[in-house]
Amino acid sequence: MVEGAVVQCVWRGRAQLGEGPLWCPERGEAGQLLFVDIIRCSLFVHDIAGGTTRGWPLEEACCWLVPRADGDGFIAGLASRLVHLRLDENGPHIVGDWATPDEPAGNRFNDAAVDAQGRLWFGSMKEGESKNDEPGRGSLYCLDGAGLRRVDRGYGVANGPAVSPDGRTLYHSDTAAGIVYAFDLADDGTLAGRREHLRFHGTQGYPDGMTCDAEGGLWVAHWGGGRVSRFLPDGTLDETLILPASRVTSCAFGGLELDQLFITTAADGRDQEALAGSLFRVALGVRGVASPMFVA
Numbered sequence: 001m002v003e004g005a006v007v008q009c010v011w012r013g014r015a016q017l018g019e020g021p022l023w024c025p026e027r028g029e030a031g032q033l034l035f036v037d038i039i040r041c042s043l044f045v046h047d048i049a050g051g052t053t054r055g056w057p058l059e060e061a062c063c064w065l066v067p068r069a070d071g072d073g074f075i076a077g078l079a080s081r082l083v084h085l086r087l088d089e090n091g092p093h094i095v096g097d098w099a100t101p102d103e104p105a106g107n108r109f110n111d112a113a114v115d116a117q118g119r120l121w122f123g124s125m126k127e128g129e130s131k132n133d134e135p136g137r138g139s140l141y142c143l144d145g146a147g148l149r150r151v152d153r154g155y156g157v158a159n160g161p162a163v164s165p166d167g168r169t170l171y172h173s174d175t176a177a178g179i180v181y182a183f184d185l186a187d188d189g190t191l192a193g194r195r196e197h198l199r200f201h202g203t204q205g206y207p208d209g210m211t212c213d214a215e216g217g218l219w220v221a222h223w224g225g226g227r228v229s230r231f232l233p234d235g236t237l238d239e240t241l242i243l244p245a246s247r248v249t250s251c252a253f254g255g256l257e258l259d260q261l262f263i264t265t266a267a268d269g270r271d272q273e274a275l276a277g278s279l280f281r282v283a284l285g286v287r288g289v290a291s292p293m294f295v296a
Contacts, residue, residue, distance in 0.1 A: 160172065
């Protein structure tokens, strides 16, 4: 456990599959955290100043949102397509579609990140695929000014893209296989040198969403492991945060100083856990990196 760190429940909800935490410093008086419930097709906004959380239904499951560099809302990954989404006091509004990969029937999109050049990285997975299944039909994609391209394939549950603060390493996991991969990321967006960076075993659960801090530490949510862990760039386990919910799904830095880690969880299949599906916050002695914006 990180010394002196206290895990706080800031929204005692029952998100069936809470995911996609995104810190938006320009929203509200002191910033807001956006996150989704994929299973219940909902979008939530947690306001830091007021401590309140509002939610709205969506016409289709939303897996992630990333801000647009032009300030005009977000690009969002719905289950079956990428869309331009705006969010105001009345809730989310879909205003147009983006180029969407041709995925096999039964697949959906899953988790995304933007690098310092404004490129969007996101994955796909077979809907309903077990975390114990062998790698399968999921892929890793990149969307940038040159268009949309598939850059890797063969994932069971493609998850958690994260980019190192120096922009030279892309991390991506296959939750089903229990592996976090690392790629060398070139300035032009080319990936090379795919390698196994981390492998989870036993009570560790499975690697889910992740984010990097400003020092290069990789914070990984453990699905089924009830924790978030920080790994050094060489893969050494450095710190562990224990959560009162076993299905930990993702994490993102937020707060005015980017020194608070927000953590999403899932209540699906965890009726016996009182805080499963809640949103948590932990004040840490390390800062995150501001979320880059997608360059449309």
